[in-house]
Amino acid sequence: MTTEKNIRTDWSLDEIKEIYNQPLMDLVYQAATIHRTWHKASEVQVCTLLSVKTGGCPEDCSYCGQAARYHTDIKVKALMSRDEVVSIASRAKAAGSSRFCMAAAWREVRDNKDFDRIIEMVQGVNELGLEVCCTLGMLTENQAKRLQEAGLYAYNHNLDSSENYYDEIITTRTYGDRLNTINHVRKAGITVCSGGIIGLGESHQDRIGMLFTLSTMPKHPESVPVNALARVKGTPLGDLPKTDTWEMVRMIATARILMPASIVRLSAGRAEMTEEEQAWCFMAGANSIFTSESETLLVTPNPGLQQDKKMFETLGLRPMNREKTPAAL
Numbered sequence: 334m335t336t337e338k339n340i341r342t343d344w345s346l347d348e349i350k351e352i353y354n355q356p357l358m359d360l361v362y363q364a365a366t367i368h369r370t371w372h373k374a375s376e377v378q379v380c381t382l383l384s385v386k387t388g389g390c391p392e393d394c395s396y397c398g399q400a401a402r403y404h405t406d407i408k409v410k411a412l413m414s415r416d417e418v419v420s421i422a423s424r425a426k427a428a429g430s431s432r433f434c435m436a437a438a439w440r441e442v443r444d445n446k447d448f449d450r451i452i453e454m455v456q457g458v459n460e461l462g463l464e465v466c467c468t469l470g471m472l473t474e475n476q477a478k479r480l481q482e483a484g485l486y487a488y489n490h491n492l493d494s495s496e497n498y499y500d501e502i503i504t505t506r507t508y509g510d511r512l513n514t515i516n517h518v519r520k521a522g523i524t525v526c527s528g529g530i531i532g533l534g535e536s537h538q539d540r541i542g543m544l545f546t547l548s549t550m551p552k553h554p555e556s557v558p559v560n561a562l563a564r565v566k567g568t569p570l571g572d573l574p575k576t577d578t579w580e581m582v583r584m585i586a587t588a589r590i591l592m593p594a595s596i597v598r599l600s601a602g603r604a605e606m607t608e609e610e611q612a613w614c615f616m617a618g619a620n621s622i623f624t625s626e627s628e629t630l631l632v633t634p635n636p637g638l639q640q641d642k643k644m645f646e647t648l649g650l651r652p653m654n655r656e657k658t659p660a661a662l
């Protein structure tokens with residue numbers, strides 16, 4: 334029976350370590366079996382992520398090309414208009430997306446005209462019948478409440494890495510700040526999207542630590558993005574090596590086993606993966622990807638709609654309908 338009762342939030346670090354360190358074939362087999370118990374393995378949720386305000390961010394996330402302090406080629410763009418965003422969302426829906434995420438490169442939300450415009454965007458995208466998600470930085474309880482009232486379905490706030498490694502990649506905020514915002518989102522009745530990035534120079538223990546924090550939350554995030562570092566020239570991590578896809582597969586499979594009901598999103602990193610490599614990620618339990626007509630994921634390259642369509646045909650996958658999203662039930 335796939336009921337809430339089967340979802341564990343009391344994992345120990347040792348248990349997670351044991352799952353994570355299994356021989357890869359055993360790990361993938363276990364994850365694929367669990368995946369098929371909880372989800373339709375032929376369905377992958379297609380999401381669109383749009384940067385509605387790009388660059389100029391005061392934070393110092395060492396992987397991010399949108400941080401104002403790094404010298405990258407990324408152009409700063411002011412907050413888009415509500416109508417422009419809603420028309421992009423409408424086209425995304427027509428192309429098969431059932432979730433639309435709007436990202437603004439802010440440290441935190443401020444109670445000003447820009448936030449009012451975000452609220453209008455959320456209302457407009459929600460009216461299209463899409464799952465609306467935002468990622469806007471830190472939020473207060475009141476701001477989370479306003480977003481919920483406007484129809485926000487999910488809020489993305491990644492943990493990025495383990496608590497131990499956090500200081501190595503970001504110094505302008507704490508892990509505790511991150512968890513506070515997630516709590517505000519939960520309290521407002523918005524679903525949580527939270528995952529992380531691998532390939533930042535962290536250890537396996539850090540990956541296990543991040544999975545421990547996510548999978549022992551009182552309620553698992555309904556959405557867990559797993560990203561490979563998208564290397565941006567000019568950022569402190571821009572010259573790190575490409576993340577090995579098998580590391581992504583291991584991370585996805587472990588997340589699938591620990592958080593069986595969640596949507597596990599194969600996020601950044603697809604542009605550097607072959608179809609075969611992505612297929613391994615789907616076999617390991619990933620059941621969502623991001624697409625966009627601009628062939629970018631925020632500010633880094635991402636496969637185009639046609640390329641993904643072809644991959645879906647080859648692998649016998651189809652876009653998941655919103656109504657079938659387990660987290661939405």
Ligand code: SF4
Pocket residue numbers: 390391392393394397398399400437438439440470
């Ligand atoms: S990841 Fe977000 S918070 Fe960090 S620098 Fe980039 S836009 Fe700012």
